[in-house]
Amino acid sequence: xxxxxxxxxxxxxxxxxxxxxxxxxxxxxxxxxxxxxxxxxxxxxxxxxxxxxxxxxxxxxxxxxxxxxxxxxxxxxxxxxxxxxxxxxxxxxxxxxxxxxxxxxxxxxxxxxxxxxxxxxxxxxxxxxxxxxxx
Amino acid sequence: xxxxxxxxxxxxxxxxxxxxxxxxxxxxxxxxxxxxxxxxxxxxxxxxxxxxxxxxxxxxxxxxxxxxxxxxxxxxxxxxxxxxxxxxxxxxxxxxxxxxxxxxxxxxxxxxxxxxxxxxxxxxxxxxxxxxxxx
Amino acid sequence: xxxxxxxxxxxxxxxxxxxxxxxxxxxxxxxxxxxxxxxxxxxxxxxxxxxxxxxxxxxxxxxxxxxxxxxxxxxxxxxxxxxxxxxxxxxxxxxxxxxxxxxxxxxxxxxxxxxxxxxxxxxxxxxxxxxxxxx
Amino acid sequence: xxxxxxxxxxxxxxxxxxxxxxxxxxxxxxxxxxxxxxxxxxxxxxxxxxxxxxxxxxxxxxxxxxxxxxxxxxxxxxxxxxxxxxxxxxxxxxxxxxxxxxxxxxxxxxxxxxxxxxxxxxxxxxxxxxxxxxx
Numbered sequence: 248x249x250x251x252x253x254x255x256x257x258x259x260x261x262x263x264x265x266x267x268x269x270x271x272x273x274x275x276x277x278x279x280x281x282x283x284x285x286x287x288x289x290x291x292x293x294x295x296x297x298x299x300x301x302x303x304x305x306x307x308x309x310x311x312x313x314x315x316x317x318x319x320x321x322x323x324x325x326x327x328x329x330x331x332x333x334x335x336x337x338x339x340x341x342x343x344x345x346x347x348x349x350x351x352x353x354x355x356x357x358x359x360x361x362x363x364x365x366x367x368x369x370x371x372x373x374x375x376x377x378x379x380x381x382x
Numbered sequence: 383x384x385x386x387x388x389x390x391x392x393x394x395x396x397x398x399x400x401x402x403x404x405x406x407x408x409x410x411x412x413x414x415x416x417x418x419x420x421x422x423x424x425x426x427x428x429x430x431x432x433x434x435x436x437x438x439x440x441x442x443x444x445x446x447x448x449x450x451x452x453x454x455x456x457x458x459x460x461x462x463x464x465x466x467x468x469x470x471x472x473x474x475x476x477x478x479x480x481x482x483x484x485x486x487x488x489x490x491x492x493x494x495x496x497x498x499x500x501x502x503x504x505x506x507x508x509x510x511x512x513x514x515x516x517x
Numbered sequence: 518x519x520x521x522x523x524x525x526x527x528x529x530x531x532x533x534x535x536x537x538x539x540x541x542x543x544x545x546x547x548x549x550x551x552x553x554x555x556x557x558x559x560x561x562x563x564x565x566x567x568x569x570x571x572x573x574x575x576x577x578x579x580x581x582x583x584x585x586x587x588x589x590x591x592x593x594x595x596x597x598x599x600x601x602x603x604x605x606x607x608x609x610x611x612x613x614x615x616x617x618x619x620x621x622x623x624x625x626x627x628x629x630x631x632x633x634x635x636x637x638x639x640x641x642x643x644x645x646x647x648x649x650x651x652x
Numbered sequence: 653x654x655x656x657x658x659x660x661x662x663x664x665x666x667x668x669x670x671x672x673x674x675x676x677x678x679x680x681x682x683x684x685x686x687x688x689x690x691x692x693x694x695x696x697x698x699x700x701x702x703x704x705x706x707x708x709x710x711x712x713x714x715x716x717x718x719x720x721x722x723x724x725x726x727x728x729x730x731x732x733x734x735x736x737x738x739x740x741x742x743x744x745x746x747x748x749x750x751x752x753x754x755x756x757x758x759x760x761x762x763x764x765x766x767x768x769x770x771x772x773x774x775x776x777x778x779x780x781x782x783x784x785x786x787x
Binding site (some may be wrong): 391392394395396408411414415418454 | 661664665666681684685688723724
């Protein structure tokens with residue numbers, strides 16, 4: 248069982264689209280920003296640390312269910328939690344939560360694949376890294 | 383069985399991200415742009431036509447599987463096909479295809495929900511519209 | 518002489534481009550986000566307040582001089598200051614400053630035009646609003 | 653006197669903002685996309701060719717005057733023209749033109765600086781390159 252971590256993401260005017268709501272594709276940008284921050288803040292292993300080991304994380308699958316629209320003035324929390332690790336892949340669940348009402352604006356999951364920076368090919372996630380993420 | 387339709391989408395420099403590839407969230411923007419174009423070109427019923435009838439389409443689910451990265455100079459075709467229509471929702475499958483190699487860069491589906499422009503609430507898709515989309 | 522106000526803006530992974538730096542067009546998005554926040558925080562008159570009075574601000578001119586590139590991990594402050602108000606227009610100077618070194622990453626100005634939400638035409642900025650901004 | 657070149661840029665739904673018009677910062681993305689295309693199409697020297705010579709172009713100044721708003725269905729042409737070349741810098745004027753009415757939606761200029769890919773420092777633009785651009 249993995250821990251859930253949270254990041255507050257600030258909605259900007261350029262996130263808003265022609266329907267006057269946060270644009271559909273920005274939800275994923277918020278999740279990617281939250282994971283990027285949580286790598287440093289919670290896992291103590293930044294993307295740069297991965298690059299130094301010649302690893303990179305790429306996104307292989309994204310699945311998003313939109314529940315409530317978001318407006319420019321909404322405050323949001325992005326909660327993420329590793330679901331499972333398998334070979335070169337790690338599945339991460341996420342929830343985008345309206346801070347004021349604690350209602351879920353969107354939920355879903357991503358599958359990240361670890362690749363070699365040199366070859367671009369998938370690489371089995373090393374045990375040391377699985378341990379780092381097993382908190 | 384519904385027809386598949388295609389749109390060529392041009393990749394722009396601002397679609398490229400820190401990995402030197404098309405950014406993950408832009409894939410969905412390409413699909414949304416293709417559907418927007420195909421509403422006019424293929425279904426002969428533009429988003430404006432929907433708005434005039436007080437309807438709007440919102441995206442309820444997106445699922446994307448990334449197969450191959452895209453570079454700035456790649457030419458791409460977005461193929462979409464209605465999978466099914468059910469109540470207020472329409473499921474649309476899509477494929478992003480590299481023009482030169484005909485290989486699939488990404489595939490997935492979206493679920494659109496028809497909502498009333500006035501209330502924002504889901505509305506059963508009227509038969510006339512199902513017919514328009516049953517080509 | 519008008520006061521200068523500051524907002525901290527957080528750089529996100531989707532702001533980074535193919536040169537591994539903050540994309541040129543995002544600098545302006547940061548300034549627009551800072552002004553949007555400062556309307557509430559400093560001028561006590563939100564964009565919504567303007568809309569309720571049937572006014573809107575549109576951007577008529579942007580001028581940006583890029584001095585230093587910004588990376589994903591840089592912390593930045595956006596400082597803005599009204600330069601002058603004239604008829605329907607307000608000129609705002611801005612500086613994007615690296616928090617750690619206090620060096621200027623970019624500077625420039627915007628000219629905003631007040632328009633009527635109904636007609637879309639420029640409107641002389643009323644004295645009450647000039648006063649609100651004369652702090 | 654340098655030639656003017658033109659590119660047609662297609663507006664996408666993700667270019668539209670909360671005012672239901674093309675977002676202010678996208679105008680510059682359109683110009684950058686047009687220049688990128690024109691490097692290949694008109695100057696016969698792609699960005700990749702520059703990188704192979706260990707050069708890169710970075711944007712040092714942008715100045716945009718917005719004249720008319722753009723909507724999702726507008727067709728636009730981006731016209732650009734080198735104004736002058738001086739040391740490491742090249743000034744390029746641009747016009748974004750509505751195809752149907754031939755009216756100018758925006759105009760302005762950019763100053764590009766040639767830098768060394770290795771050092772990141774400005775480099776005097778070599779005569780061979782000035783010649784390539786003197787068409």
